[in-house]
Amino acid sequence: MREAAMLTPNNLSELREALGQATPPSKILAGGTDLVLAIHQGRCKPDLLIDLSGVxxxxxxxxxxxxxxxxxxxxxxxxxxxxxxxxxxxxxxxxxxxxxxxxxxxxxxxxxxxxxxxxxxxxxxxxxxxxxxxxxxxxxxxxxxxxxxxxxxxxxxxxxxxxxxxxxxxxxLLGEHYRSTFVKIGSRTAVTIAKLNMALAVKYDETAKSISDVRVGLGAIGTKAFRERQVEEILNGRRVDQCLADTLAEELSAAVQRAIPGRYSLPYKREAVKGLAQSAFANLFPKLYGGVSFTT
Amino acid sequence: MSKEFRYVGGTFPCDQALRKVTGDLLYGCDMKPAEMLYAKLLLSPIPHGIVKRIDTAGAEKVPGVVKIFSHFNAPHKMFNSCRIIPGQKFCIEDEPLFAARVKFAGERVAAVVADSLAAAREAVSLLDVEYEELPALLTTEEALNNKAVKIQPGGNLADQYEIEVGDSAPAADCLVVESVTQTQRTHHAAIEPHVCLAHYDGSGKLTVWTPTQGVFGVRSVLAEFFNLSYSKIRVIKIPIGGSFGGKQEYLFEPVTSFMAMETRRPVKLMLDREECIIQTRVRPAVRVKIKTAVSRSGELQEFIADTTLDAGAFTGSAVDYSRTLATKAPKLYRIPHYKHTGRAVYTNTVKSGGARGWGAPEIITAVEVHMDQVAKRLQMDPLEFRLHNLVYPYDRDPVLNLSLGDARVRECLEKGAEAFHWKERFHRHAQEGGRYRRGVGLACGAHKNGMYGGFVDCTSMTLRMNEDGSLNLNASLHDVGCGTATAMKIIVAEVLDLEPDLITVTEADTELTGYDPGCYGSRVIYNVGACAKETAEKLKDKIMESAAFILQKPKEYLCMAEGHVFTMEGTDERRVLSYKEIAERAIRENYTDLGVAHTYYSPSNPGSYSVQFAEATVDTMTGLTRVTDFLAVGDVGRALNRGMIEGQFQGAVQMGIGYALCEEVKINDRGKPVNNGFKKYHLVNAPDMPDVKVLLIEHEGDDGPFGAKSVGEISAVPTAGAVINAVNHALGTSLSDMPLTPEKVLAAIKQTEDQG
Amino acid sequence: MRAMLIEFKVNGKNYGREVRPTMRLLDLLRDELGLTGTKEGCAEGECGACTVIMDGEAVNSCLVLAPQIRGREIITVEGLEQGGELDLLQQKFLEHSAVECGFCTPGMLMSAKALLMKNPHPSEEEIRLAIAGNLCRCAGYSKIVAAIKDASHSADGGCR
Missing domain, CATH: 3.30.465.10 (Uridine Diphospho-n-acetylenolpyruvylglucosamine Reductase; domain 3)
Structure with missing residues (x-):
């Protein structure tokens, strides 16, 4: 096995030069938490590593x-x-x-x-x-x-x-009327790869108690994370109440169904995503919820 | 009842704790004798097939490669990895060093020995093996039904048995309840991966350094495998970074010794985590069917169990393990008619093996989940139902025909229920609703204290007082991290009334320490500890005799305290001798050695008991479950080292929660283990662990040192049952297919809702 | 061999070493510097037995390549003891029976140390999260958490 070479640029111009030497099997080394493991396990055999830690x-x-x-x-x-x-x-x-x-x-x-x-x-x-x-x-x-x-x-x-x-x-940055949250389901509380994750951002109108410019980023479903535009549309302009949380839950469930039909993990994910939706909603609008969780 | 102890019942760090916190203690992975070579194994990627050909050309070219081994150049002789003594019952020898026909994905196919680990790893990756694939039987059902494919020459049924005691005459109006519990394969998950170091020197002597639980068993297997004299094999127990039964069997000592003998250089085999998961041993998966007949007032009339244990690809400990499943319920409950049929079945999956509790966690989980179902049908508090049926002190175990000794399980249950506020919580949580639902569960567990009644259980040690009054206890200890070495110091220190720090205790070394079958069967504290106590008493006698001679007083006129021997008060002038003076003068003036040797034979095997209480909180929308409160109660006889005992229970609960909720070595439909690292095989980590409270019940009614009984295994027996019962209480379900993953929990919630 | 010469500091001592680019920090510490207190339990950053402190932060030394530590300062378990005296955390681990088999202990200590260096008075929840990446199979964490808490209660937060 040929040992990889390593370039250690100290600034952006050295980094540019280093990039010029890259070949198809070359790898950029950032934090290393995945790449070092892949190299150690022999899944990845780079000829050249460009270490960014000095830049x-x-x-x-x-x-x-x-x-x-x-x-x-x-x-x-x-x-x-x-x-x-x-x-x-x-x-x-x-x-x-x-x-x-x-x-x-x-x-x-x-x-x-x-x-x-x-x-x-x-x-x-x-x-x-x-x-x-x-x-x-x-x-x-x-x-x-x-x-x-x-x-x-x-x-x-x-x-x-x-x-x-x-x-x-x-x-x-979104304006001051925006609220956003990130929620995740893994198999443990901490140190776990997401089975489902989601970011939810909305513009909230305090007087009308309604939301607009809804943004839903969904991950761990299919091959890459995506914006769920259909759900965003449905939520846009809606009044915030428990009914809306339930709508979000049902719509996300339908979105999961659309995203991974027939997949082994589908039955679980399309149910659990409803819980994710409720948690996200509770984070955005805590007054609507009692704030019940594992820790209470 | 309360006795004044000086050391017993205190809290002391485990023996090598100081070197463990400084990083100074050398484990197997840290040992590096001169000229040492590294071995790396090649494991089978397929579950069943013939190893037709191995192309080693590429591997041989790797600089630093010394030798490549496989069945083509290694003996085809077989061994059994759990045979402790020659001719041991049920220990069929069917495991090869290297497979000619692989029987599970993960089995040893070849090994490369090289100057560096990197070279060995690279060479292994270049080995090209041609397999002729055979049909694989991955479940016990397939293995029993398919008569054409034989995993072992005798077929796929490794063993079957039937045990029946008592009379079958349940009353006509009895309630009959049936349940099926499926337990899963789990990984022991000691944080230290397996390791072994062997050297065959120029004189023809084989030395093996291994973090084993039994050096004499290792020696016996090696001697018979290699036709070497027992006296030419030295097995040394080195520090263990956790075992839990995972290092109890002699998995790599034969193959590492073989490579050392062939290369005539020290060879070290270190496994990585994946190898530990897929090719060492797993706690066996067991399918347990239970049928009970119970009177309407809650008395068990009949208990009929049937178990099928997945042995994996060869025999190892499976037969004994499977038969042990029949011995636990009768230690826990009074059962007028008890019947257990069981079988162990070979499959093309990773080998099952010894695991903390040796069958008790498997069967007791099923029993306790079942008992909750019975209580529910009777509309009785599970606590009350158990109190109707639990054994009493000095009941007789009808299966093994042994006294259960001072069995205090009822007291564990009653005192624990009080401390946990069981009644109140059991009724309160049943009413709660909402997304996060709480429930409480309890489970009782029974285990044993040693091998008395069916296997060798003796131990030999020597104790010597040195010239300065310090002590050397020479014993074959195998401390796996539970603090047995410190426990021995506490026992000796208590008898001889001196600081435990003045005592040095050895661990096992076949060449230097006395015979001991090893650290298993919950025998160490109860039996090895009792030996330490008797040995110390013997030495005390000798010290007194020596003092009597020096002081020219009969020893009946002397007493011992705080490292000194005194003449009794009220006799003539008071005289005092320090241990140092006695030891020095004994050797200098009286030409006497203050040393004793002792062999102890276990006289009994009482039950050990634990009752555990869990509160589980289930997120009904995601199925995620957390154990949010926990109490473990232990019938420990007498606590020797309180802090370590609490730690044993707390660690056991960590393992038991994982057993109940998330841990499983999963094998896919092509026979490959899929969760082959800690990324996918999740252990319960700190944020998900409750602060486990521990309550110890101490009665000292049995033969252990100062009344002490075993802790390490019994602590892990009832945990999963308590957790599963708590989940079922929270949800009104009867989940019993382990582990209770979020997927299964959600499915069960949906099912309950659908049923209205 | 495409060795690289790097300079770094471990436990207060300056080193200059030639390393292979893909050598892990864990192997540099254990095999080249003889600091075998740092353990390997999983090689994938999940068990935490190989935890060391790099420029004040706990990292898994199995997931850091040796050249990445150039110009940086590493503390390993061997560096906790100062002038022959145990670090307060080490003392508390002993007092609280937080040590059983000992294989997770060095990594556990380093995670605890990194926590107290940044946050001298953590809550129990913060402690549990700080050691979430350190698996212990023997002791169920209670005594480890208690030891860390006790160390943090002392005046200087257990940090020198």
């Missing part, structure tokens, strides 16, 4: 012109600890906090979560719901912005060329 520019989280820019190498722990995220994107923080263990969160990165393209990746539904874009740099120095949907093409697959790398995730 400080990729770790920055900042707010510019109403958009939050998150460096691709920001770890999940960083997302949890960051005041800007805490204040403006609590649902991304929630998603980050529900990923893996503390150890995984200290190493794993948001860029890696996208690049790894796991159908169950926890930040993806959030990024979809917020219409986040991904900034992609290539070896020529050209940077383009692409949607999450463009970048992730399937389970474990992206549209990125071998000389491209995700440098930034840019999230346009």
């Amino acid at each position: 400080e520019e990729l770790k920055i989280i900042k707010l510019t012109e109403g958009r939050i820019h998150i460096g691709a190498m920001a770890t999940f722990t960083q997302l949890m600890d960051n005041q800007l995220i805490k204040g403006s994107l609590p649902c991304l923080r929630e998603a980050a906090s529900l990923i893996g263990s503390n150890q995984i969160r200290s190493a794993g990165t948001i860029g890696g979560n996208i690049g790894n393209a796991s159908p169950a990746g926890d930040t993806i539904p959030v990024l979809l719901a917020f219409d986040a874009v991904v900034r992609v740099l290539d070896s020529s120095g050209q940077a383009v912005e692409q949607s999450i949907d463009q970048v992730i093409s399937g389970a474990g697959r992206t549209s990125l060329r071998r000389d491209q790398v995700i440098t930034e995730i840019i999230i346009p």
